[in-house]
Amino acid sequence: VNQLFLALDYGGTKHTAAILRSGERVWAAHSLVFSPPGANAAYDQATLLRMARELLVQVPGRLSGIGVSFGGPVDATRGLVRLSHHVPGWEDVQLGAMLQREFGAPASVDNDANVAALGEWRFGAGQGANSLFYLTVSTGVGGGWVLNGRVWNGADGMAGEIGHCVVRPGGTPCVCGKKGCVEAEACGPSLARKAAAWLTDNPGASSLLREYSGNRPATLTGEIVARAAADGDRIAVGILDGSAEALGQGIGIAVNLINPERVVLGGGVTKAGDRWWDGVRRAARAQALPQARVEIVSAALSDDAPLWGAAALAMAAMGSVHGNR
Amino acid sequence: VNQLFLALDYGGTKHTAAILRSGERVWAAHSLVFSPPGANAAYDQATLLRMARELLVQVPGRLSGIGVSFGGPVDATRGLVRLSHHVPGWEDVQLGAMLQREFGAPASVDNDANVAALGEWRFGAGQGANSLFYLTVSTGVGGGWVLNGRVWNGADGMAGEIGHCVVRPGGTPCVCGKKGCVEAEACGPSLARKAAAWLTDNPGASSLLREYSGNRPATLTGEIVARAAADGDRIAVGILDGSAEALGQGIGIAVNLINPERVVLGGGVTKAGDRWWDGVRRAARAQALPQARVEIVSAALSDDAPLWGAAALAMAAMGSVHGNR
Numbered sequence: 171v172n173q174l175f176l177a178l179d180y181g182g183t184k185h186t187a188a189i190l191r192s193g194e195r196v197w198a199a200h201s202l203v204f205s206p207p208g209a210n211a212a213y214d215q216a217t218l219l220r221m222a223r224e225l226l227v228q229v230p231g232r233l234s235g236i237g238v239s240f241g242g243p244v245d246a247t248r249g250l251v252r253l254s255h256h257v258p259g260w261e262d263v264q265l266g267a268m269l270q271r272e273f274g275a276p277a278s279v280d281n282d283a284n285v286a287a288l289g290e291w292r293f294g295a296g297q298g299a300n301s302l303f304y305l306t307v308s309t310g311v312g313g314g315w316v317l318n319g320r321v322w323n324g325a326d327g328m329a330g331e332i333g334h335c336v337v338r339p340g341g342t343p344c345v346c347g348k349k350g351c352v353e354a355e356a357c358g359p360s361l362a363r364k365a366a367a368w369l370t371d372n373p374g375a376s377s378l379l380r381e382y383s384g385n386r387p388a389t390l391t392g393e394i395v396a397r398a399a400a401d402g403d404r405i406a407v408g409i410l411d412g413s414a415e416a417l418g419q420g421i422g423i424a425v426n427l428i429n430p431e432r433v434v435l436g437g438g439v440t441k442a443g444d445r446w447w448d449g450v451r452r453a454a455r456a457q458a459l460p461q462a463r464v465e466i467v468s469a470a471l472s473d474d475a476p477l478w479g480a481a482a483l484a485m486a487a488m489g490s491v492h493g494n495r
Numbered sequence: 496v497n498q499l500f501l502a503l504d505y506g507g508t509k510h511t512a513a514i515l516r517s518g519e520r521v522w523a524a525h526s527l528v529f530s531p532p533g534a535n536a537a538y539d540q541a542t543l544l545r546m547a548r549e550l551l552v553q554v555p556g557r558l559s560g561i562g563v564s565f566g567g568p569v570d571a572t573r574g575l576v577r578l579s580h581h582v583p584g585w586e587d588v589q590l591g592a593m594l595q596r597e598f599g600a601p602a603s604v605d606n607d608a609n610v611a612a613l614g615e616w617r618f619g620a621g622q623g624a625n626s627l628f629y630l631t632v633s634t635g636v637g638g639g640w641v642l643n644g645r646v647w648n649g650a651d652g653m654a655g656e657i658g659h660c661v662v663r664p665g666g667t668p669c670v671c672g673k674k675g676c677v678e679a680e681a682c683g684p685s686l687a688r689k690a691a692a693w694l695t696d697n698p699g700a701s702s703l704l705r706e707y708s709g710n711r712p713a714t715l716t717g718e719i720v721a722r723a724a725a726d727g728d729r730i731a732v733g734i735l736d737g738s739a740e741a742l743g744q745g746i747g748i749a750v751n752l753i754n755p756e757r758v759v760l761g762g763g764v765t766k767a768g769d770r771w772w773d774g775v776r777r778a779a780r781a782q783a784l785p786q787a788r789v790e791i792v793s794a795a796l797s798d799d800a801p802l803w804g805a806a807a808l809a810m811a812a813m814g815s816v817h818g819n820r
Contacts, residue, residue, distance in 0.1 A: 324754025328787035331751040429649025462653035
């Protein structure tokens, strides 16, 4: 009889459930829903359970494990959701225990960055590496570690927070309250904000940034800045280079501290082009000691990394309870 | 019959060998020698072997494992010494295999920072912690990780190199070629150099630094700067505070990235007094995200940490070959 693994990705507004048969690399069943505006935790939990039940009816076999990627802080050792920054009612929800009770299989829960790291390690760009640091560079900058083939959560589930390491003391103010954090310097919105500030400060100057944004600085995005840089705009190039350098400095520090076998970058900003990648790699190499490898590669699973990681979590959960202890 | 563990600490000029009986916390036998000036690797190897043989004659029992702390770069997975920065002839020496052949017991070799980390974890200030970051703040600044009760070496044996992470871009030049590294800002000699530079730049100004050094800036040490700061010298206080802050910033970054349960500080500079400790803790707390613990404690084993760590390595080696793979 087939061994089945249930993978759930709870993203705040978009939720995915899927079933994987052991040994296969395509989903046996897959389901995606968007939450209506104003949904709360109870509503979303009911939705997740219904999605999972429907999938399990479709695929014959025995459920051997459940893995969950949660978009928010999680106590992975206890399968406990701490809260969601987007959806009310997730405070201290025993999601792992609930799923285990409901479906009679061991369940593991971790935050999306950690789970995506595990997904890339098992099914994506991290395959074959003993250790890997995964970063998502998008609206924010987050990270997750896989060490010796297991997620490293840290003592408080806070490991991987490269976004809030200061690389430019006195630099751009960050949501965390510090200045010059990797996230504040390198996330997508920071590219847009820096470009908008320049346009506002230089009302007469011509720039592709002005042209591509229809002279409306507030409509700028990281993508537009990257495009203007690719098309040769001097200001956009400077902003993109600075952003890539800050990220690379942070990665180089992570290399000096942990010396992972591979670094995997995902998220929208990684689509900014070769110049950005070169800048990230150059700055990381300059920061890292020469004896430590700096192997920085693009994520392979893109938005599916958390779901594949949830499947990998489910497989790990089958053997024993997943966690660092 | 007693199970015996052989611990060796090769420090470049000072070498220690000791034997521990299983379950005991005092050395069954202990031996210390200083190398004569101009000693090379062959001479020191012969010395280490002779010391070990003599100790084993003194203590009846069966040798179950050998652990070595080596003051220089090591490939721990292969028990291979890469080189010594102080003693010629250590290039690519199979020290683990040699000891294993000679004494018929499994041997593990790692660099002194990693081994000291393991020593503090098993026998010192890190007891009971699942994960720990150990730093030695002395002539240089080095570090080592224990994660899940094992040394984390990294893919190239380079993990723990907090000394060469930049926390002050454009700051003090470092031996590694970068500027503003933790080591360049926070090691003992950097305190002395900054104080000496101030005295030289301000020939007329009075300062305890001038008094305590007999107006000979070149004779300043980190200890003198710490003493002048403790006695209220304004310049010395500024130098000490800056140094503590830089170190704390580096520790806070390590906390954000790995979230260890405990951070243990050893080395001469940690004797600089409460003001220095407060400064380190404050800066680490300010850098780290609020949800991550920042528990920074003093090392308990001081100079014996590598030897105790070597004993812990030997115990780990008994079960299986030690390493990250």
